[in-house]
Amino acid sequence: MFVFTHIASLLLNGIGSLQKVRCLTLVFGLLLTGIGFPLYAQIEQEFCIDKFPDKIEICVDLEPGEFLDPDGSTSVFDCSLSPSGDFCVKYTPLPLFEGPDTVLIQICKIADPDDCYFLTYIVYVGCIQPDAVNDAANANGTTTIDVTANDWVKCADISGIKIKTNPTHGTAVVSGLNIIYTPDECYNGTDKIIYELINSCGKKDVATVNLTVSANNVAPDAKNDTGTSTDGNQVCVSVLNNDFDADGDAMTINTFGQGTNGVVVKSGNKLCYTPNSGFSGTDVFTYKICDPCNLCDQATVAITVEKLNQPPVANNDEGTTEGDPVCIKVMTNDYDPDGDPIAVTTYTQPIKGSVNYNPSTKEFCFTPTNNCFDYVTTFKYTICDDGSPKLCDEATVTITVNGDNQPPVLKNDNATSDGSTVCINVLANDNDPDGDVLHISNYTQPANGSVVIDPGTKKLCYTPNSGFEGTDSFQYCSCDPCGETSCATVTIIVELPNNPPVANNDEGTTEGDPVCIKVMTNDYDPDGDPIAVTNYGQPSQGTVTYNPLTKELCYDPKDDCYEGVVTFSYTICDNGSPKLCDDAVVTITVINDNIAPDAKNDALESDGSQVCKNVLSNDSDADGDVLSISMYGQGSNGVVIKAGSQLCYTPNAGFEGSDSFTYTVCDDCGLCDQATVTVMVVLPNNPPVANNDEGTTEGDPVCIKVMTNDYDPDGDPIAVTNYGQPSQGTVTYNPLTKELCYDPKDDCYEGVVTFSYTICDNGSPKLCDDAVVTITVINDNIAPDAKNDALESDGSQVCKNVLSNDSDADGDVLSISMYGQGSNGVVIKAGSQLCYTPNAGFEGSDSFTYTVCDDCGLCDQATVTVTVDIPCEPEVLEICADPLIPVTVCPQFCLEDWTIVEVEALFKCGIKLKEKCFIYTALPGQFGSDELIVKACDDFGNCETTIVYVIIGCGGNQPPFAQNDDVTTPQNQEGCLYPMNNDFDPDGDPITIEAISPPANGFIIYDDETGEFCYTPGLGFSGVEIFTYQVCDNKGACTSATITIVVTTDCEEDLFLCTKPLTPIIICPAFCTLNGEVQIIDAETTYNCSIKILPDGCVKYTSLPLFAGQETVTITGCDTNGNCETVTYIIEVSEDCDGEGFGLIPEHKDEIGSETSNKGQSGTPKMQINVSNYINGHVSIAYFVPTETVYRLAVTDMSGRLVYNTTVDASVSGWQPQMNLPTQHLSKGVYLVTITQDNDRANKVSAKFIAF
Known part of the structure; x- marks a missing residue:
C-alpha cells in the first residue's frame, strides 16, 4: 500500500508555484513512498480553456472495483472542482485566474477506500505565458537563427518575435520567426541579442541569443602608381584604382608621404601632387592603404614634372553704331604670357548683322542688317599663339545698335470701271522718309467686287460684281523693311451700258392636265439685268395664266376630252435704261389618254324597310374623272329609285330573302361600265320575357x-346570362340544372333577401330581359347548454377550458362572452381557458361564474368552483450579491426543526454555513449568475432542498462590506482593535456599528466615538474567543463580521507569514495548549477555496488571482482529550515577499528594523533608523540624521497605503528623541517606516515592524 506524503518544498517549487509546465517532464510536489524509491506522477492529459466562466469536464476510465473520489481530488484552488457523475469532475476556473492549474483526481478501491492513487491532469486557463528559451549560435558573417525552435507555447500560436535589445557588435533584423544577425566587419568575439516571444493571445517572454563571432580577413595588395605634371601644375592620381583586396573589402588611404620636390595632399580617393616652383624632373612619395579590418599595404607613386607652353589671353571687346558699319581692333587688349605672337584664327557670325575680319588692319568690321530698332548682338573670335603645342583662347565682342527708322507715307487713290476689271498702281503716289522700298503688305475686299494683286506689276486689280453699278472702295497697307505700316483707301466708280434681253421659244406636252413651263429658263439678258414676263397671248383651245411667284406660264386645256396642238406667245423685258424687250412662242401638244371607269358590284341588307347606298363609292376611274349614274334597273321583289348619288331599294311588303338590280356608270368623256347590287332582306328580332320568382x-x-x-x-x-348578389348570403348558377342557388351563409340570419337575374335569346341582335327573385329565410337556432366546472389549486394559478363540457344542439361554435371574479382570487381569460390565481395566503373554496354564447348570440351561464389547498414547499429565493461583499441568506424549509447541512455553489469556497442561514460571498471578478442548491435536514434524517438564484453585480443600494478582524492578547491582559478600519460601504454611505454579540469568555468595552473595541479575557482563560458585530449604512442595509480574539500563553509561534501571489504556503500550527496527537478540524479565511487541510496536520493557503494585501487564516485543532485551540495567522500577499514568514517580533528586541541609508558625503555620518519592541500597542522609533533640516516620517502598509504622516524639524544633527508610535488602530500586518530628508528626497532610510 502506498502512503501519500505531502512534500512542502516540492509543492512550493513545482505546480504550486505556477511555474511553466512541460508535457511528460513535470516533476510534481507528490512523492509516493512504500516501494523503496521515489515514483513521480505522469500527466494523463492536458486541456486548454478560456477564463471564467468557461469550464471543462475531466473524465477517467475506471478499472473494475474502483471509484472516483471527488472529495479527495484537488487542484491549486480546490473549490474549482465539483462532482459530475460517477466518472467525471467539473473544473471551473476561479474568476480572474489565468495560468496552468494541476488537477489531481483521486481513484480509490471500493473494497478499501483508503487504498487510493492520483491521476494528474493539467488545465491551462486563459492566455498562457510562453517560455522563450536562450539560444546559442556561431556567426562567420550574416547568420540566420531559428530562435523559436526551442521555445515553448501552449494553447496558442506564436504570433511573432521582436528584438528587445540589439547586439553590441552587429545588426539584427527579424525575418518571420528567424533573426538574421550580421556582425560588424572585422569583429571577433562574443555578442548577444535579447528578443521577445509573443503568442497569439498577447502574452510575451524574453530570451537571449548568445553569439560567437569569428572573422577571416586578408590584407589588401597596394600597387605602385605614376603620374605626370605639366608646367608645374598639380596632378592627382587615383592610387586605389590598381590596388586589390581579396575579400572585396572597401580600401581607404590610411597615410601618405611627401615628395622631395613637391607637396602631396589627399582629395577623396586621390593623392594630388604639386611640384615646387621651377622644378622639373621625377619625384616620388609613398602611401599606405587599409581595409575596414585595419590590415594594410604600402606602395610608391612616381611623378614626372614637365614644363609646357602657356595659352594666350583673349579679352572681351565692345562697340556701338547708329545703324552704320563699325570696325574694332579686338587684339588691342589681348596678349600671350610667353610673349608668343598671336593671331585671329576663327570667328563666329552674330545672330543679327554680319562680321568680316581684315587681316591687314587686324580689325573686325560689323555691318547691321537694319536700323529699324535698338538691339545688342555678339560674336566670338579665337586667337592662337605659335607655341608647341599651339594654344588658343576665345573672347566675345558685343555690338550695341541704336535704330532710327520712320513709317512710310501712303495717299488715297481713285479709279473708274465700265463693269470690267481695272488695275491701279496704288504705291505710285506713296513714299518712305527713310528711302526704304515699299511693297503692299495686305489689302481688304470691297463690298461689291473683288481685288487681287498682279504679281508682275504689283498693281491692285478691281473687278466689280456682275451687274453692279455705283461706288465701291477697299483699303491697302504698306510696310517698310523695319515693319512700320501705313494704310490708304482706293475708291472705284462703276458705270455699265444696257443690252436687250433674248427670249427663246419653248415646247410642252400634256395628257389633258394643266401644264406649267418656266419659259425664262432658256432666256437671258446680256448685261445680266433681271428679266420678267410682261405680256402673253391665249391659244385657240384652253387658257394660259402667269404665276409671278414661280415665274411660270401655265396652260389648261379646259377639256379632258380634247387632243391636238396649240400655241401662244409671251414677251420678256429687262430693267435697263432704256427698258428693252423680246418675244418668243410656246407650243403645247395635248394627248387624250382617257380610260373607261370600273364599276364594282354592291351588297345591301334590309330589315324590311328602304335601304340606300352611294353605289359609286366603290367604283373608280383611272383618270380620276368624275363619274355619274347614267341608268339603273329594278329588283324582282322590290322598287329602285335614284336619290342624288344614291340608289334606294324598297322590298315588297312581307318579302324576306335575296334580290338584285343593275346600274351603269359613265365618265365625262362618255366611257361607261355596269355593276350589280344584291339586297338581303332580313326581318327584325323580338326580346324574351322574364317573370319574377319566390322561394x-x-x-x-x-x-x-x-x-x-x-x-x-x-x-x-x-x-x-347574368345575376346579382343579395345583401345577405351568396347566389350561384348551375348551368346543368339551369337553377339559381341561394346560400344564406349565416345560420343566425332571418329575413327577406332579393336578387335579380338576366335572360337573353340568340336572335340577331341578341335581346334580353331582367326579373327579381325573392327568398324568405327562417331562423330555427337553439341556445347552448353551459355545465358547471370544478378546479383545484396548490396556491398557484390554475387554468381550465371551461367550454370542454358545454354543448350546443345546433353544433355551433361556443365562446366565453363574459366571466366574473372570485371572492379570494383573480380570474383572467387565456384563449379558450379561464385562469384563476388565489390571493396570497388564501386557502379554502372560492367560485366565479361565466357566460357562454353561440354564433347567433344565444347564451347560457355556469359556475366554476375552485378548491385551494397549498402544500408546504421550501422557499425559493432570488438574491443580489456583489463580489467581496458577504450576503447572509436564510431560506425557509417545511421541516419542524432543521439545520442547513450543505450548499452547492459554483465555487464552494464562497459559502459559510450558519445553522439556519449561510453566508454567500461572490469571488473577486465573478460575474453573471450563480445557482445555489441548499440542503437542510432535521434530527431524524429527513431532508429538503431548495434553490437560491444569485444575480452577481445587481446594483442599487449595496450593504456595507464588513471584513473579519482578529487580535492577539496575552493571558489576563486587555486586547484592543478598531474593527471598522477595514470596513467600508461600496456606495460611499456612512456606516456605524449597530449590534454586538457578547463573547463567552470575557467582556467587551466599545467606544462608539472612537470605534475602539477592547476585550478583557476571563481570568486564566487562553484560547480563541469569537464574537460578531453588525455594521449598517444610513439606508438600513447591514452586514455582519466576526472578531477573533486569540488569548495566548507563554507558547509562541510565528503568526505572520508572507507569500507571493498565487504561490502556495504551508502552515503547520504548533497548538501550544494541546497535548498528544492533534487533528485540524477547521481552517477558514475570507475565501475557503484558498484553504486546503492536508492529512499531515498542516494547511495549504493559496491567494486568489489578482489578490494582493493581507489576509487572516484561522486554524482550529483538537487533541484526543477533546481540547481544542484556534490559531490565527496574518498572511501578507506581495510580489516583494521572499517566500518566508516575517515572524513575531520578540519582546524587547530589535526586528528587521535597523537600517542605514546609503546617502552621505565622505566623512559625513549616514542617516540611521531603529524600530524596536512592539510593547503595549506602541512602536518605538529612534533615528539618526546628519544634517540640521526638516525631515518627513511616514508609515505605510505593504500595499503602499499611507497610515501615518508627520514632519520632524531636526534642530540639531545626530540621534533624535525617541518616538512612540501608537498602533492600536492598525490592522494586523507588516508596516514600513520611512524617514526622508525634505530638501533631498533621495536621502531616505526605512525599516519594517509588525502590528498584531
Whole structure:
C-alpha cells in the first residue's frame, strides 16, 4: 500500500508555484513512498480553456472495483472542482485566474477506500505565458537563427518575435520567426541579442541569443602608381584604382608621404601632387592603404614634372553704331604670357548683322542688317599663339545698335470701271522718309467686287460684281523693311451700258392636265439685268395664266376630252435704261389618254324597310374623272329609285330573302361600265320575357328554376346570362340544372333577401330581359347548454377550458362572452381557458361564474368552483450579491426543526454555513449568475432542498462590506482593535456599528466615538474567543463580521507569514495548549477555496488571482482529550515577499528594523533608523540624521497605503528623541517606516515592524 506524503518544498517549487509546465517532464510536489524509491506522477492529459466562466469536464476510465473520489481530488484552488457523475469532475476556473492549474483526481478501491492513487491532469486557463528559451549560435558573417525552435507555447500560436535589445557588435533584423544577425566587419568575439516571444493571445517572454563571432580577413595588395605634371601644375592620381583586396573589402588611404620636390595632399580617393616652383624632373612619395579590418599595404607613386607652353589671353571687346558699319581692333587688349605672337584664327557670325575680319588692319568690321530698332548682338573670335603645342583662347565682342527708322507715307487713290476689271498702281503716289522700298503688305475686299494683286506689276486689280453699278472702295497697307505700316483707301466708280434681253421659244406636252413651263429658263439678258414676263397671248383651245411667284406660264386645256396642238406667245423685258424687250412662242401638244371607269358590284341588307347606298363609292376611274349614274334597273321583289348619288331599294311588303338590280356608270368623256347590287332582306328580332320568382329556406341553401315561367315571343332559345348578389348570403348558377342557388351563409340570419337575374335569346341582335327573385329565410337556432366546472389549486394559478363540457344542439361554435371574479382570487381569460390565481395566503373554496354564447348570440351561464389547498414547499429565493461583499441568506424549509447541512455553489469556497442561514460571498471578478442548491435536514434524517438564484453585480443600494478582524492578547491582559478600519460601504454611505454579540469568555468595552473595541479575557482563560458585530449604512442595509480574539500563553509561534501571489504556503500550527496527537478540524479565511487541510496536520493557503494585501487564516485543532485551540495567522500577499514568514517580533528586541541609508558625503555620518519592541500597542522609533533640516516620517502598509504622516524639524544633527508610535488602530500586518530628508528626497532610510 502506498502512503501519500505531502512534500512542502516540492509543492512550493513545482505546480504550486505556477511555474511553466512541460508535457511528460513535470516533476510534481507528490512523492509516493512504500516501494523503496521515489515514483513521480505522469500527466494523463492536458486541456486548454478560456477564463471564467468557461469550464471543462475531466473524465477517467475506471478499472473494475474502483471509484472516483471527488472529495479527495484537488487542484491549486480546490473549490474549482465539483462532482459530475460517477466518472467525471467539473473544473471551473476561479474568476480572474489565468495560468496552468494541476488537477489531481483521486481513484480509490471500493473494497478499501483508503487504498487510493492520483491521476494528474493539467488545465491551462486563459492566455498562457510562453517560455522563450536562450539560444546559442556561431556567426562567420550574416547568420540566420531559428530562435523559436526551442521555445515553448501552449494553447496558442506564436504570433511573432521582436528584438528587445540589439547586439553590441552587429545588426539584427527579424525575418518571420528567424533573426538574421550580421556582425560588424572585422569583429571577433562574443555578442548577444535579447528578443521577445509573443503568442497569439498577447502574452510575451524574453530570451537571449548568445553569439560567437569569428572573422577571416586578408590584407589588401597596394600597387605602385605614376603620374605626370605639366608646367608645374598639380596632378592627382587615383592610387586605389590598381590596388586589390581579396575579400572585396572597401580600401581607404590610411597615410601618405611627401615628395622631395613637391607637396602631396589627399582629395577623396586621390593623392594630388604639386611640384615646387621651377622644378622639373621625377619625384616620388609613398602611401599606405587599409581595409575596414585595419590590415594594410604600402606602395610608391612616381611623378614626372614637365614644363609646357602657356595659352594666350583673349579679352572681351565692345562697340556701338547708329545703324552704320563699325570696325574694332579686338587684339588691342589681348596678349600671350610667353610673349608668343598671336593671331585671329576663327570667328563666329552674330545672330543679327554680319562680321568680316581684315587681316591687314587686324580689325573686325560689323555691318547691321537694319536700323529699324535698338538691339545688342555678339560674336566670338579665337586667337592662337605659335607655341608647341599651339594654344588658343576665345573672347566675345558685343555690338550695341541704336535704330532710327520712320513709317512710310501712303495717299488715297481713285479709279473708274465700265463693269470690267481695272488695275491701279496704288504705291505710285506713296513714299518712305527713310528711302526704304515699299511693297503692299495686305489689302481688304470691297463690298461689291473683288481685288487681287498682279504679281508682275504689283498693281491692285478691281473687278466689280456682275451687274453692279455705283461706288465701291477697299483699303491697302504698306510696310517698310523695319515693319512700320501705313494704310490708304482706293475708291472705284462703276458705270455699265444696257443690252436687250433674248427670249427663246419653248415646247410642252400634256395628257389633258394643266401644264406649267418656266419659259425664262432658256432666256437671258446680256448685261445680266433681271428679266420678267410682261405680256402673253391665249391659244385657240384652253387658257394660259402667269404665276409671278414661280415665274411660270401655265396652260389648261379646259377639256379632258380634247387632243391636238396649240400655241401662244409671251414677251420678256429687262430693267435697263432704256427698258428693252423680246418675244418668243410656246407650243403645247395635248394627248387624250382617257380610260373607261370600273364599276364594282354592291351588297345591301334590309330589315324590311328602304335601304340606300352611294353605289359609286366603290367604283373608280383611272383618270380620276368624275363619274355619274347614267341608268339603273329594278329588283324582282322590290322598287329602285335614284336619290342624288344614291340608289334606294324598297322590298315588297312581307318579302324576306335575296334580290338584285343593275346600274351603269359613265365618265365625262362618255366611257361607261355596269355593276350589280344584291339586297338581303332580313326581318327584325323580338326580346324574351322574364317573370319574377319566390322561394323559402330555414337557413339551408335553396335552388330555384327561374326560367320555368320565362319565354321568347319568337320561340328563340333563352339562357341566364347574368345575376346579382343579395345583401345577405351568396347566389350561384348551375348551368346543368339551369337553377339559381341561394346560400344564406349565416345560420343566425332571418329575413327577406332579393336578387335579380338576366335572360337573353340568340336572335340577331341578341335581346334580353331582367326579373327579381325573392327568398324568405327562417331562423330555427337553439341556445347552448353551459355545465358547471370544478378546479383545484396548490396556491398557484390554475387554468381550465371551461367550454370542454358545454354543448350546443345546433353544433355551433361556443365562446366565453363574459366571466366574473372570485371572492379570494383573480380570474383572467387565456384563449379558450379561464385562469384563476388565489390571493396570497388564501386557502379554502372560492367560485366565479361565466357566460357562454353561440354564433347567433344565444347564451347560457355556469359556475366554476375552485378548491385551494397549498402544500408546504421550501422557499425559493432570488438574491443580489456583489463580489467581496458577504450576503447572509436564510431560506425557509417545511421541516419542524432543521439545520442547513450543505450548499452547492459554483465555487464552494464562497459559502459559510450558519445553522439556519449561510453566508454567500461572490469571488473577486465573478460575474453573471450563480445557482445555489441548499440542503437542510432535521434530527431524524429527513431532508429538503431548495434553490437560491444569485444575480452577481445587481446594483442599487449595496450593504456595507464588513471584513473579519482578529487580535492577539496575552493571558489576563486587555486586547484592543478598531474593527471598522477595514470596513467600508461600496456606495460611499456612512456606516456605524449597530449590534454586538457578547463573547463567552470575557467582556467587551466599545467606544462608539472612537470605534475602539477592547476585550478583557476571563481570568486564566487562553484560547480563541469569537464574537460578531453588525455594521449598517444610513439606508438600513447591514452586514455582519466576526472578531477573533486569540488569548495566548507563554507558547509562541510565528503568526505572520508572507507569500507571493498565487504561490502556495504551508502552515503547520504548533497548538501550544494541546497535548498528544492533534487533528485540524477547521481552517477558514475570507475565501475557503484558498484553504486546503492536508492529512499531515498542516494547511495549504493559496491567494486568489489578482489578490494582493493581507489576509487572516484561522486554524482550529483538537487533541484526543477533546481540547481544542484556534490559531490565527496574518498572511501578507506581495510580489516583494521572499517566500518566508516575517515572524513575531520578540519582546524587547530589535526586528528587521535597523537600517542605514546609503546617502552621505565622505566623512559625513549616514542617516540611521531603529524600530524596536512592539510593547503595549506602541512602536518605538529612534533615528539618526546628519544634517540640521526638516525631515518627513511616514508609515505605510505593504500595499503602499499611507497610515501615518508627520514632519520632524531636526534642530540639531545626530540621534533624535525617541518616538512612540501608537498602533492600536492598525490592522494586523507588516508596516514600513520611512524617514526622508525634505530638501533631498533621495536621502531616505526605512525599516519594517509588525502590528498584531
